[in-house]
Amino acid sequence: MSRILIIAEHDGTRLNPSTAKCVTCARDLGGEIDIAVFAEDPAALAAQAAELDGVAKVLTAVQQGSGHLLAAVLAPQIAAAAGDYGYVLGPATTFGKDLMPRVAALLGVAQVSDVMAVTGPHSFKRPIYAGSAIVTVTAPADMTVVATVRIASYQAVGTGGAAAVEALNVSCDTPEHTRYVGLEASAGDRPDLQSAPRVVSGGRALGSAENFELIYKLADRLGAGVGASRAAVDAGFVPNDMQVGQTGKIIAPELYFAIGISGAIQHLTGIKDAGTIVAINKDADAPIFEVADIGLVGDLFQVVPELEQALAES
Amino acid sequence: MKILVCVKRVVDYNVRIQLRPDGSGVITDGVKMSINPFDEIALEEALRIKESGQADEVVAVSIGAVEAQQQLRTALAMGADRAILVQSGDDAQPLTAARILQRIVEREQPGLVILGKQAIDDDNSQTGQMLAALWGRPQATFASELKLDGETARVTREIDAGMETIEVDLPAVITTDLRLNEPRFVKLPDIMKAKRKPLDTLTLEELEVESGNHLEVGQYEPPAKRERGVMVEDVPALISALNQRGLL
Ligand SMILES: Cc1cc2nc3c(=O)[nH]c(=O)nc-3n(C[C@H](O)[C@H](O)[C@H](O)COP(=O)(O)OP(=O)(O)OC[C@H]3O[C@@H](n4cnc5c(N)ncnc54)[C@H](O)[C@@H]3O)c2cc1C
Ligand SMILES: Nc1ncnc2c1ncn2[C@@H]1O[C@H](COP(=O)(O)O)[C@@H](O)[C@H]1O
Numbered sequence: 001m002s003r004i005l006i007i008a009e010h011d012g013t014r015l016n017p018s019t020a021k022c023v024t025c026a027r028d029l030g031g032e033i034d035i036a037v038f039a040e041d042p043a044a045l046a047a048q049a050a051e052l053d054g055v056a057k058v059l060t061a062v063q064q065g066s067g068h069l070l071a072a073v074l075a076p077q078i079a080a081a082a083g084d085y086g087y088v089l090g091p092a093t094t095f096g097k098d099l100m101p102r103v104a105a106l107l108g109v110a111q112v113s114d115v116m117a118v119t120g121p122h123s124f125k126r127p128i129y130a131g132s133a134i135v136t137v138t139a140p141a142d143m144t145v146v147a148t149v150r151i152a153s154y155q156a157v158g159t160g161g162a163a164a165v166e167a168l169n170v171s172c173d174t175p176e177h178t179r180y181v182g183l184e185a186s187a188g189d190r191p192d193l194q195s196a197p198r199v200v201s202g203g204r205a206l207g208s209a210e211n212f213e214l215i216y217k218l219a220d221r222l223g224a225g226v227g228a229s230r231a232a233v234d235a236g237f238v239p240n241d242m243q244v245g246q247t248g249k250i251i252a253p254e255l256y257f258a259i260g261i262s263g264a265i266q267h268l269t270g271i272k273d274a275g276t277i278v279a280i281n282k283d284a285d286a287p288i289f290e291v292a293d294i295g296l297v298g299d300l301f302q303v304v305p306e307l308e309q310a311l312a313e314s
Numbered sequence: 315m316k317i318l319v320c321v322k323r324v325v326d327y328n329v330r331i332q333l334r335p336d337g338s339g340v341i342t343d344g345v346k347m348s349i350n351p352f353d354e355i356a357l358e359e360a361l362r363i364k365e366s367g368q369a370d371e372v373v374a375v376s377i378g379a380v381e382a383q384q385q386l387r388t389a390l391a392m393g394a395d396r397a398i399l400v401q402s403g404d405d406a407q408p409l410t411a412a413r414i415l416q417r418i419v420e421r422e423q424p425g426l427v428i429l430g431k432q433a434i435d436d437d438n439s440q441t442g443q444m445l446a447a448l449w450g451r452p453q454a455t456f457a458s459e460l461k462l463d464g465e466t467a468r469v470t471r472e473i474d475a476g477m478e479t480i481e482v483d484l485p486a487v488i489t490t491d492l493r494l495n496e497p498r499f500v501k502l503p504d505i506m507k508a509k510r511k512p513l514d515t516l517t518l519e520e521l522e523v524e525s526g527n528h529l530e531v532g533q534y535e536p537p538a539k540r541e542r543g544v545m546v547e548d549v550p551a552l553i554s555a556l557n558q559r560g561l562l
Contacts, residue, residue: 011475068478070480071443071453071455072446072452072453075447093474094455094456094471094472094473094474095473095474097439097455098443098453098455098456098473099443100443101408101439101440101441101442101443101444101447102443102444102446102447102453103447104409104440104444105409105412105443105444105445105447105448106447108409108527109409109527110407110408110409110527110528110529111408111409111438111440111444112529113437113438113439113440114437123532127437127537128435128436128437128534129325129331129340129434129435129437130434130437131537132330132331132536132537133331133333133340133534133535133536133537134534134535134536134537135531135532135533135534135535136531136532136533136535137529137530137531137532138529138530138532139529139530140527140528143527175450175452177451177452177482177483177486178452178453178454178480178481178482178483179480179481179482180478180480181468181479181480181481182478182479183475183476183477183478183479184476184477184478184479185475185476186476194474230492233493234492234493239476239477240458240472240476240477240491240493241472241473241474241475241476241477246434246437247431247432247491247492249474254561255556255561265330266327272537272538272540276556276559276561277540277543278552278556289542289545290540290542291540291542292542292543293540293543293544294543294544294545294546294552294555294556295543295544295545295546296545296546296547296548296549296551296552297545298548303549306549307549307552307553310549310550310553311553311562314553314562
């Protein structure tokens, strides 16, 4: 049985739910699962990782500097540790997408992007063409498999485990050619778009940042996260990290509202795994209705306040 | 400074792709092909840097079949100074593309290499990062803002948590996100002028590119289809439909 190394994603204090989803994918491969935590102060994060079901060991590596993880700094450390493993997995989030190809290239191997299913020891299904097709790819059997896991395809493993925590000892030069400057996080205490069970998204039809308040109000009423189409982001109604789709976030909430969104393929690929899709659009022929579980043809400027009001009263 | 821009020929983003009936791939015969949209953004950024006086040459590179000359001609019409086609029969996977680009980088010695953050056909999002690793240089992926300052570049990146800014020493690899810029339209006289710009063709043998460690590509299949659901008349009906499903 081959050993599997998962690279933990975190914000310095909390483990990102993507890590627990990678563990689920790793379990389909079968083998001993270790999680590597690279952080300025890894102890608390390692404790969170150690609780995940099915994890054998948590390896910690203290990082110098601001504690922000740069691919150019992490990749050589991961490549040095990878020798003991048959698989190195990371999440297909911006963190993993930035990092894992750099690791693969240092190891001289191909990388599998966006694993949505494991079909054999080295075979995986993955989406291409904005999810318009699924292809099966097989990595060379005699080499370490480096892959990113499409987190919308997996549920998080439970907690209750008690894996051992050890220090990871690798020695390699860390480059100084890349420096972290800062992060402008969009302020927000709404549920995280990528893990929220309910998401309300607005599109170009909202017309302005002010009008987007309608979407926020409905979302708050539902306890939902908020997303947007690319058109709404490009127009400056909302920040970029709210974009859902091929080039934004791929999400799988139980309930998704697409409001004033036409349903372009690049948007739909981000919500394929949603439980129930509700579409509100004034155009009965909008493509979003071809995939919506519940569709309502109407003017969002009437329907949304009315819906919010009705929910408030019920 | 010289800027290298990668230009991949892909099925146009407006095309609804069709699979071959035997599942061996995607039908591309008679289908509109274009420059990968992220690569157009990469080229636009390179041209703006040159126009601001911070670069003196923009070289467009494509890896693929001879037909990719069309996309390189478009790149020349947009304003690239010259183009290089690396001819390869198969669709080069990211590791191979990165190895090829490394060879081009050795020959051309650019200060910046700008690629798209992903090719919209394979959606891999790997090539830039792999090139940066092989070259041993910085990477700034998913860029939505790029500022050059002598020997360094300050790049704002679109990441899941918001906008991250990093600083990298040159030479460096940049990959573009959608909001970096809006590419210019090509004007007719520029298409005529582009015909006289140099377009060189190289082979994998000439470049002595290492091959191997590819993924074996198997069956293509359609995605699970979502069925069209119910239409409701008004808000009360919507709420009861949600209630019926136990969603409220
Ligand atoms: C390479 C590439 C990547 C892309 N990636 C993404 C991505 O990740 N995510 C993404 O979303 N898009 C992406 N796009 C863009 C995508 O193709 C569409 O352009 C975009 O999704 C459209 O956004 P929209 O539905 O908000 O706008 P539109 O297509 O303009 O639709 C607006 C909708 O609102 C409806 N409407 C108007 N007024 C009202 C009203 N008063 N009440 C109710 N309904 C109303 C209209 O009927 C229409 O259906 C990408 C495109 C490219 C080329
Ligand atoms: N065959 C190719 N020819 C030119 N550029 C390529 C090729 N393959 C990948 N690239 C570049 O690498 C980027 C990312 O591609 P990918 O890693 O395949 O998603 C693309 O946007 C291009 O800029």
